[in-house]
Amino acid sequence: MKLFSSLLLLLATSASFLQAQVPGPAAVKKKRIIPAAEQAAAAGAAQVAQNRSLVKVNATSQSYNLHLPWQKESPGGRRGLGVVMAGNRVLVTAQMAADATYIELELPESGQKIPAKVVAVDYEANLALLESPPSDRQKAFFAGLKPMGLDTSARIGDEVFVLQTGRVGDLIKSPLTISKVLTRRYIVEGSGFLVYEANNIVRSEANSFTLPVVKGDKLAGLLLSYDSKNQVTTVLPAPIIEHFLKDVADGSYEGFPGLGMELQATQDEQFRDYLGLKPDAPGVLITSVLKGGSAEQAGMKKGDILISINGFTIDSRGDYKDPQFGALSAGHLVRGRAYVGDKVEIKVIREGKEITLEGKLTRRKPEDYLVLPYQFDRGPKYVLMGGMLFQELSRPYLDSFGNDQRGGAILRLDRIATNPEKYEEQGRKKLVFLSLVLPTPSAQGYEKLGGQVVNKVNGKPINELADLADAFKSAKETWHVIELDDFPHILYLDTFNAERDNMKLLDGAYRIGSLKRLE
């Protein structure tokens, strides 16, 4: 609230302000653009150009408290520069939209503002499209703006510009030269996406979660990060943006596909000999094939030597030769260059023979994982019973513990998240655990517990949190029986007193609004 009333002031003192204000998940925070040193005054003075495809985006975000999931953290502001796309939509990074409670668009020159909503977001690809509901005001807002086209042709050595706007909408351009193209994860856990890396100084007008990068007058990418110390910039490139926009345009958003396998480089000569690979032969070793993934459905097996995907040879590093970018990780062949539902042709060597596998590309959704890899916009699921708080394990929850706090219980949970196979085989969809015990009469003696995986409640196996909520309805005695994977293995809770304490939690000192969130 304060953020918007004093925006002018903020622009002047942006650096320290945003650092202090942006809470948000750690992953998002890390990628915040670090302000560059103040530019010499002389350089910017001559430019008064405007760009009719840019709007300022102000977002307020508020994430849920992962340890007390009925609460939200304090809200914080994020700003960026969105790019106008066809249909009066505005493209920003997903970081801008994550956990947003209020988003508004602002004309750089006049300062006119209009509220906006997220129409599509992909946290893995770190992209979001915003839209303002149609109205006269909306029409007037977009009247002077024109969509910016995409340019996916940028390659190593090309010069591109980071765009920023000054106090009165004046355009500020910082030149960059693309020096590297690689794949890397953006803001959440998961496989790598295409990234341009560029070197130069980016002067920072205001701390920002989205800044456009253009080649000529077309969009070549969005700024991902800027390391002011080493003057290295990373850019989320146009090919990924194009993929995202095409996917959104067809009405149903599928996301970026993956093969669902892990591979291992084979440069080590002794290892090659062991695998039976000839000295100059291409190929990488498949070390694991994810259940239900595209690779498994195509018939790929652990121990196969992958030699080509869609006609592109995979070398011993796991790279293919991209016509535009040169050597690039094989993952991009699927993730960046193909869509969910596309056919894929994979060649492997198995028992000395080359075989061709065919399959359809799929994407594993975050909900498909035993441990949620990321979660935005929604509160963590939980069930409170008589002061005992049960949750489903998530990566953000584990990451909320610093490295120093990773004692026995967190290490155990973290290991399950990294090696979920055993628990998935047991039929578990999610890992339910006792995360905290609030001091209530019915949970007397259990206050110090936390971090134990729940196996059964009242004799019923707990494969996800909804099972637990159900199981609490069917106590066989006047107490609930809760069976844990770890010490002390078994807990009892008085059914009547637990309900009584539930009522007290709703009204009492903890001011808990709801005893569960299961959606």
Next chain:
Amino acid sequence: MFPVLTANRMNPRLLLPLLAFAALTPVRAQPAPESATANQAIDVASGDWDGVVNIDVSVLVPDYREPWNAGQPSGGSGTGFLIGKNRFLTNAHVVSDATRILIRTSNDPEPHPARVVHVAHDCDLALIEAEDAKHFEKLTPLDFGGIPQLNTEVIAIGYPIGGDRISVTRGVVSRIDFRPYSHTSVDSHLAIQVDAAINPGNSGGPVMQGGKVVGVAFQGFSGRVAQNVGYMIPVPVIKRFLKDVEDGRYDHYVDLAASDFPIENPAQAKALGLNGGGVGVMVGDVEPAGSVGGVLKVGDVILSIDDNPVLNNGLVRFEGELMDMNEIVERKFAGDKIKLAYLRGGKKMESTVTLKRFDPYVRLGATYNQRPRYIVFAGLVFQPMDRNLMDAHQIRDRTVSYVFDNFLTDKLYVERPEPVILTTVLPDEVNTWLAPYAQSIVDEINGVKITSLKDVQTALSKKDSAFVEIRLLEKSRPLILKRELAEAAHPRIMQTYNIQGDVFLGQE
């Protein structure tokens, strides 16, 4: 995050280990009046305290990073006191890793070489003897008292920092409690807290009351953490040690190796079949390899131990005081029996179990007087996982941290009693691709599952394949060495890195 309430295995808050050992002067002569009339003069020249000696120790601290090296020479000094014919009691930490021990008395400048007779790291006590007993024949040994009462006066005698000559400090007994012993960091026993100054150098010295020894000063807090908190090992622990070694061998403490969980919850009490009265503690975990493995089960309620009723928080009334029920186990010896009464499914049951040491926990604590064991092959260094190793290598690998941290809680010792870690890859042409895999747990070598360092030797001697195949726990690829190349590189690497022997599997 949660308590593990097992005898001898509570996670101790880290007490600052005593770095310096103090020397001690003879204590025996002047009884300190219990009525605290304070300052009774002590005449050092009388010879009454000659039984309290300064122990000067030269040490070799083993090198777990370069296990083939002898280690780092170091030294220290502490205190000891005569308790019998040529038998001096001191702390284990005073004489740990010693290469030379010298005894000096306060009235004789001559150093007398000494040697360790028995050492008990789990209770931080040691018995040493002079190589030539003659010199000490005329001295009178100190006598032991009992457990002193709270707020009664004691004096601590020794050679702490601050000077060379004997020192006496005075205070009262502040607390009697079950406490972690920082020497191993995994053992807990009865300890007595005193507010007499106990400083580095006091270690091993007597704490006296009424002319009798009531404890051995052994650890304290740094002044930055707490003031006037010193600890001594009380007489029951000392006597247990002396009795244990009577047969010429130290057999260590025994343990139930089960974790208890208090019964404070009304529903829990009801469900477990208890009807009030505050008797009975729940079994929360049982170590299958421990004394009660196969006897007690999770969810059993221990009602009594050797006919002493166990309260719902795991305490027993023993010798007039409320104490941890493990205190009863503490006083026993390997092979002794203990009677347990417990409730299972509402039915009262009784069992008598034979107590034994629970070995797997030992590697979680610091160990001493041991040459590090290792195997080097083609520049790959294999070492067994234990605390000394973890501390020396500062291992951060997630899998290794998990295995070390949950060795007991997840019963990992059952499958892998001695996890072996590939700690270092000494770079050479033959292993240049393997360096990133250092600090991993070895799962299999040449098809042989690795459950101890010995298995590594066995597995490496299998020569039926042209490749040496090393599989690591939770790592994506096997490490492959061509046998021919590896065997050719081995002597070269040994020479380059100045390694005298490629295997040390221990003295046994």
